[in-house]
Amino acid sequence: MMKWKAVVASVLGAAMIPAVSTAEVAVYDWPDLETPVLVDAGSGVVLLGKDGAPMRAFSWRGNEGERDQALRLVDMLGDGTPEIVGAGRPTFVLRANGEPVFEIEKGCDQVIVADISASRGLDLACVTGREIRAYTGDGQFAWGVEPGVRLEWCQAEDVTGNSKADFECKVRGREQYVRISDSGEPIGEPVGEAGMSGEAPAVNQAQASSDALLKEGGRFDFDGDGKAEERLVVEEGSLKVVGAAGEDAPLAEVSTRGKVEAALIKELDEGGGATLVAVSKERIYVIDHGEEGVRVRDYSADASRYRRVPFADLASVYANGFEDSAAAQQAVRDIGDRISQCYASRLRSNAYAGSGRQIVQLTVGEDGKVKDVMQMHSDVGDGQVERCARQALERGTYPGAQSGTATLNVNILFTFRDEAR
Template sequence: MKQMITLASVCLMMVGASSVSAQTVYDLPSKAAPVMVHDGSGVVFLGKDASVYRVFSWNASKKADFDLLMTDIDGDGKPNVVGAGKPTFVLNHDADPMWYLDKGCDQVIVQDFAADNKQDLMCLNGNDLTIYTHDGQLIWKARMNTRLGACKAADINGDLKADIECQLGKNKFTRFDGAQGQVLAESTDTSEIEETVYTKTTPVESTEEGTLLKKDLDGDGTEETISVSKKEIVVSGKEGEPKKFSTNTKKYKRVPVADLKSVMANGFEDNEAAQKVVTDLNDKLANCYASQVRKNQFAGQGDVLLEVKVGAKSKVEDVSLLHSGLADQGVAKCAIGVLKKGKYPASEAGGKLNIRMFYTFADK
């Protein structure tokens, strides 16, 4: 069992799996992505410029209690977006991918299983029941001899930690301690959890119909009107023609952006020449991200910090990853491979380069 990491508990909005075909617009407390539109094909986020900012699609689970949940999973006071299905994913309040499960989950429950002011994510897949922390770290995993049915979560022993009960066949149940995964009841006729209760729930602001929203997107004091139909998102309210966008997430193309923020060189006979080696590799470092983010929509955005150590004979001794803010590990792996092939200048005592890349994206 892995060491547990902290988790959260304020639900803001839950969209049932049965309502995936409806188009709904939501008012989000975000400057970068102040509006979210949800329909059966995915979610579309509008930016402060009243244009499409980011889009995501997934195969929503028909077995889950919800296909889209908004909750403060990491305890920072801002809502996260959790998608249930394949893949299963978590976005931060600005629509930045935080982490994802590529194989997805048949059922997802977000609850505080560790009683530490943050929330955890339960993933049910066939015989496997897995609990992850708010940032995607494994807490525990149980594999049963038979396929598990629908699960529910609630605190049944008063320890302030949610426990889990799953159907085992038609008339049997099995229960787990949510914090550590011990089996509390391997097979029993009696159910102790009536339903999963998402505490402190309040709806995200929208009209009763859910298809119309008025909001000042760019902070200039004038409200825009966002209306949603089956095929279109229309933004109007200022001078000029209304902006129209498709609700179909497959209509958009991902635009990756890579920025070489800094290159620090020390210990080389010519530090500037060592820096130039890295700047000349910038296009290849950028392509590491572009190739991944186009095939993995949840690759994420953020800084990647790398360190290159060069020996006395200009031979690369090591390239190490110091930090990655991305959800996809393939970007850093590719960047390490690019930097290993660099032709660096000589260094008597050994030279060192510290590189900071920033990767992000938009959908157009």
Template sequence: MAAITPGGIAFLDADNALFRAFRHQRTARSGFDQPWIWIEDLDGDRNREFVGAGRPAFVLDHNADPIWGIPGGCEQFFLGDFTQDRGLQILCRNGNRVEIHSHDGQRIFVWEGRGYRLGQCWIDDFSSNRKLDLACESGSNHLFFDFRFDGPEEREGGAPDTMARGAANLTRTAALARGDRPLDLGGRQVTLAADGGELRITAADDGAVLARHTFGGEQLHSAAVVDLGHGPRLYIGDDRHHVHVFGADGEHLASVNVDPAGLRRDARVQVRRASANRIEDASRETVEGIFAGALDRFTQCYASRMGEDQTTRVGSMVAQLTIDGGGRVTEVQRRHSDLRSAELDGCIERELRSLRFSSATEGTGIASITLDFDFVDRR
């Protein structure tokens, strides 16, 4: 369950506990009339991703796992099909620099104009070729990008009119309170109202009050009915960064503080698989014990990186170590890593080089390790 708050986006698990939260600041020019958080299927796999504009800019998958991010954010941020590949891409503009990234962070296009000063930018299918283009103010003229060439075309006059691309991700409680947009809660239509710090859930047919709850805020922010495996539940967000959870019968189940500020991110690194060959003691118990003894150091590498970039990925790393006659690691070969962080990969490799094994029996020995990286947020 995702909850979009003024301070970012948070995720609750099926037990109504906070799972993860991501800080997010809307910049003054984040796509202008466009949303600052999208919920879209970017790559056509029928799972929706969470896309944040502003600072930082990021993409999270449907499990709230970070895919990639831009820690410094974007002055202007647009989401759409700029390349005609049947997916959606991210356009980020900072100053005179324009970049387009795929859903997984691969850079498709980059342009940095010297001698230009870009003003407000718009997107639309200006060239009528079934993909989005970009037009930006530049003095009394505008620059036009159709992303088929290395640079833009300068045209006289202001940028053409455009239709803003909208997305409705939340149901506004203002409409619910008026009774013109009821919610289906387990087969019963209900409306919401807030007055004097009290939340009321009312049956739409006869006006019966199903539940009252003091929520401590002044306004309701959003509401949705979601079934996470325990039957339909009503999730209501208020203006104090809390989500209130109610069962189908109106019973209050939980109130969760989803403000990303003040959270502690707990890094978790585990050994999934470990083995060794051609060393004196290659038993599974001994080899796994050597790697397990370094887990605290691996975890510190991961935690340090997350402190610099909250969109550091979860994932795995597979490495092969070469061991000499004295049990020292002489080489680390990274066979796989989907962490996509050179700093994190380098830190883990340095810790792997510091390990000591039993002596190699045939000149050199080999050890292999698969590490899994994950995290949760706690208050």
């Protein structure tokens, strides 16, 4: 039997370590300026914005089990910052700020994150029934293969010696295994025993020292006096921030729904002072200490309790060669609502529809009619939204070109925020 080489230890990427974690609840010191805190309460993820309020929330039917997990926080794009990978139905990759990179709407029975292709960063393998498909971290389809049998599960290691992950998949209901190379080609004939170690690197495992805030004696600076002398006292149904004066004179006292199981102290916005984020299985408590005293806010930790609010921002409109350039720019803005609806209707049917920037150039004749529509750039990653926006611009009414043809360059930013229902 072919000798299998040990996989590189970082095949799944470096894990982001939660500030505090239990088996179900974690809060992360998240390295994104827009969304500096990520909360995982077991039913999805909630990203808090710089104002401390929930900004993005995602819930899905997550995979769980020995060989898969619902959530991974790894650098998929090779840019040094983590992305959010959700495994299940749907399966998806989000940027650190929660904007979708790509989605497999029907989902995957199992997801493997590994270095498969020659692309920058990590890649994703999706196992579904009789097929395994590989995608780059930004959602480009690399290959797909159907071995001709139903697959129970797969695992990845480097067998061909090129530092890329190859696959070994167990045939459902049989002690038989098929092997597939990093390029999607079969390796040898099916065999009757596993050749890989089956040891998947741990991802998102909290370090024991990271729960210091919830331990007796864990100290932090809450009141901004430069002294780390405050501590938390957590009981079922209550949370206190206790200073030098002791528990009889707490700086903050909050009645909680359930017991707080994760906490983080962080300066969310530059110059805004420290904010305490405390999480139970049901609620997220955001506690600030400012010039006007203590402010306490609480939000649902259930990601499914939020609704998506879309925005289509006409970031800039540049007109050249029109009889009236200002009127041409206004003509684009007049159809801004129609462009917004392109995005809003898509999000209603698919919460993971792409977001990002689209730049479109229109060529307009002397009669004010559009002669050509060219997409100059897009990182939206959703053809339906892009096509709808182009059509809305093409059907607009514009002033005539001064001589021959005129152009309009339209820069559209599609984004969203999630709000509690």
